[in-house]
Amino acid sequence: MITCNKCGKKNNDAAKICSGCGFKLQSGRKRLESNAAEDDRRSMFHLKLEKKQRFTKHAEAWVYALFLLGAVVFFTYNKMYWPLYALTPAIALLAWFRKI
Numbered sequence: 108m109i110t111c112n113k114c115g116k117k118n119n120d121a122a123k124i125c126s127g128c129g130f131k132l133q134s135g136r137k138r139l140e141s142n143a144a145e146d147d148r149r150s151m152f153h154l155k156l157e158k159k160q161r162f163t164k165h166a167e168a169w170v171y172a173l174f175l176l177g178a179v180v181f182f183t184y185n186k187m188y189w190p191l192y193a194l195t196p197a198i199a200l201l202a203w204f205r206k207i
Contacts, residue, residue: 168207171198 108117109132116127124131175198182190 164207167205168202171202171207174198 109120109122110117111125111127111130111132113130114125114128116125118126118132122132175195178194179191182188
């Protein structure tokens with residue numbers, strides 16, 4: 108039996124929507140099974156990529172930010188502001204495309 112998260116009514120396991128309120132039912136069984144299978148695959152090769160990927164994304168964002176800060180300091184010191192108008196959106200677009 109699946110219990111509705113909205114109204115609390117018990118529904119059949121095969122039901123996709125609640126018979127009481129019409130709210131979409133979500134079964135936790137498939138998620139638990141898929142998470143267990145995924146954990147087995149990860150533990151088989153002992154790969155822990157989430158932390159490394161998170162660190163690399165943060166490091167890449169810091170590189171972009173420091174590059175932009177350096178450019179701002181350099182061009183402001185030389186009193187040339189026009190390159191910043193093109194450089195700032197270009198770095199923002201690069202970060203957006205890289206999903207940072």
